Amino acid sequence: MVLSPRFAVGQSTEKAKILNQRIPFVFEVAKNKARQSINDIPINRYPITTDKSGKWKTTNSSGWTSGFFPGILWLLHEQSGNKAFKQEAIKRQNNLSDQQYNTKTHDVGFIIFESFGNGYRLTENKTYRSIIFNAAQSLSSRYDKKIGLIKSWEGPSNTHQTIIDNLMNLQILFWSAKNSRNPNLKKIATNHALITAKDFIRSDGSTYHLVNYDFKTGKIVSKMSAQGLSSQSSWSRGQAWAIYGFTMAYRETGDVTLLNSARKTANYFINSLPPDFVPYWDFSVIDKKGAPKDSSAAAIAASGLLELAKLEKTQVYKNRYTEAAENILLSLSSKKYLSAKKEEKSILLHGTYNKNVGDFDTGTIWGDYYFLEAMLKYIAIRQQ
Numbered sequence: 001m002v003l004s005p006r007f008a009v010g011q012s013t014e015k016a017k018i019l020n021q022r023i024p025f026v027f028e029v030a031k032n033k034a035r036q037s038i039n040d041i042p043i044n045r046y047p048i049t050t051d052k053s054g055k056w057k058t059t060n061s062s063g064w065t066s067g068f069f070p071g072i073l074w075l076l077h078e079q080s081g082n083k084a085f086k087q088e089a090i091k092r093q094n095n096l097s098d099q100q101y102n103t104k105t106h107d108v109g110f111i112i113f114e115s116f117g118n119g120y121r122l123t124e125n126k127t128y129r130s131i132i133f134n135a136a137q138s139l140s141s142r143y144d145k146k147i148g149l150i151k152s153w154e155g156p157s158n159t160h161q162t163i164i165d166n167l168m169n170l171q172i173l174f175w176s177a178k179n180s181r182n183p184n185l186k187k188i189a190t191n192h193a194l195i196t197a198k199d200f201i202r203s204d205g206s207t208y209h210l211v212n213y214d215f216k217t218g219k220i221v222s223k224m225s226a227q228g229l230s231s232q233s234s235w236s237r238g239q240a241w242a243i244y245g246f247t248m249a250y251r252e253t254g255d256v257t258l259l260n261s262a263r264k265t266a267n268y269f270i271n272s273l274p275p276d277f278v279p280y281w282d283f284s285v286i287d288k289k290g291a292p293k294d295s296s297a298a299a300i301a302a303s304g305l306l307e308l309a310k311l312e313k314t315q316v317y318k319n320r321y322t323e324a325a326e327n328i329l330l331s332l333s334s335k336k337y338l339s340a341k342k343e344e345k346s347i348l349l350h351g352t353y354n355k356n357v358g359d360f361d362t363g364t365i366w367g368d369y370y371f372l373e374a375m376l377k378y379i380a381i382r383q384q
Helices: 013-040 068-080 083-094 096-099 106-125 128-142 164-180 183-200 235-251 256-272 293-313 315-332 365-383
Strands: 046-050 056-059 160-161 210-214 219-223 351-354 359-362
Touching: 013 083, 013 315, 013 365, 046 083, 046 351, 046 365, 068 106, 068 160, 068 365, 083 106, 083 351, 096 106, 096 315, 106 128, 106 164, 128 164, 128 183, 128 365, 160 164, 164 183, 164 235, 183 219, 183 235, 210 293, 235 256, 235 293, 235 365, 256 315, 293 315, 293 351, 293 365, 315 365
Parallel strands: none
Antiparallel strands: 046 056, 160 210, 210 219, 351 359
């Protein structure tokens, strides 16, 4: 295992002190941004990225990001105890309830689990539980037994397309299997995670974004990065999804293959970070002058790294991943990345959705969500 010397064990005490001092301000900023968004955004619209003026662009209930704003409101209720955030989360997720039957997208996991999943975790509302179960069944309908993977995108009729992001949606299957005693859902999620580990990770720990399979034979047709710098580059948000997804799958299965996959993808991410610990939009970028960063990739990775550190039994790994997450969160909570101006509606600045279509250097609703999630995880770790 090769890790950057910047992450040597024993350096995190002072960093932890600084980060702990910043956390209350981060949540005050987040609450103010959430209140602004509640006032600005219709109840049936959902943030995705910000425009040049700093205002949210929105999507409808079927958009892949629709669950994140209700999820943020649940996280803010959890952190503050403020019932106003809870009531607003309930109102806004109610318009997502029809998505529990959406079989046309793998992102039903994102849509339902980040909203109703947090809602159930914090309230144990039985209606939310049923919605989660139904969404898990909808997601499982996209599973192909021959290939062993859930279909992500609707490509040519002779192909089965799966993307690295799909790991994140397995969480709703694992949860539903555990809480409904449906072993088939766990089998589907486990198979998907293991095949992703086999087919998506390069020897150096970097990942492909998209793998195309022959629909009839199940054989690999091609591997590529659809949103990266080139077809064979290492897209940073995809790498972050991998860290988080493999860690979550290991937590739910105990399979050492998935632990090793989480470590391998995490080590590549950590070793490839620039001095401020927030990745460029693609790790293969050579000319870094003026190249966009992706704060959302950093936030996702920080949350995944904290979970991985929690699961690690070897102290040296636990320390390395905790400190890497600390470094990222320190950077994201700095003036460079934390959005403190009123006209900027996102919590984080400098996110990249898709550089190839000109959608970069914006706020991202998923970046905000995973940033707050990581901060709550960090608080929990420091209280132990």
